[in-house]
Amino acid sequence: MSTTKYGTELDLVCEQRIPEGRLAIAMLRVQSVWRAFRNRLASNCLHDLDDRQLNDIGLTRHDVVMALDRSGALQDPSLLLTRAARERARTRFARSANR
Numbered sequence: 001m002s003t004t005k006y007g008t009e010l011d012l013v014c015e016q017r018i019p020e021g022r023l024a025i026a027m028l029r030v031q032s033v034w035r036a037f038r039n040r041l042a043s044n045c046l047h048d049l050d051d052r053q054l055n056d057i058g059l060t061r062h063d064v065v066m067a068l069d070r071s072g073a074l075q076d077p078s079l080l081l082t083r084a085a086r087e088r089a090r091t092r093f094a095r096s097a098n099r
Contacts, residue, residue: 036076043068043077058085058092 029043046054046064054060067080 006082010077033074036074039076039078040061040071040073042056060084060088063088 043064046059047061051061054064063081063084067077067084070080071077
């Protein structure tokens with residue numbers, strides 16, 4: 001989710017400086033809120049996927065619902081989804097290695 005539309009943000013990473021003044025700090029906060037909002041919209045699109053497709057990316061429908069419920073309106077749910085997918089991959093591959 002956080003990789004969506006990164007083409008416009010690559011320029012910001014290269015030219016990023018230490019913020020000077022209140023306006024620069026406010027702009028960084030607005031940028032952060034916008035990124036969280038955009039990732040929330042992308043996370044909402046995960047509801048449209050079926051269970052097999054969610055399983056392919058290492059998530060369940062329960063993970064999607066819990067991430068959206070636990071994160072606030074202006075918080076980024078993709079962090080919780082990433083954590084759930086990594087934990088599921090860790091347990092999935094640990095089980096297959098024990099066989």
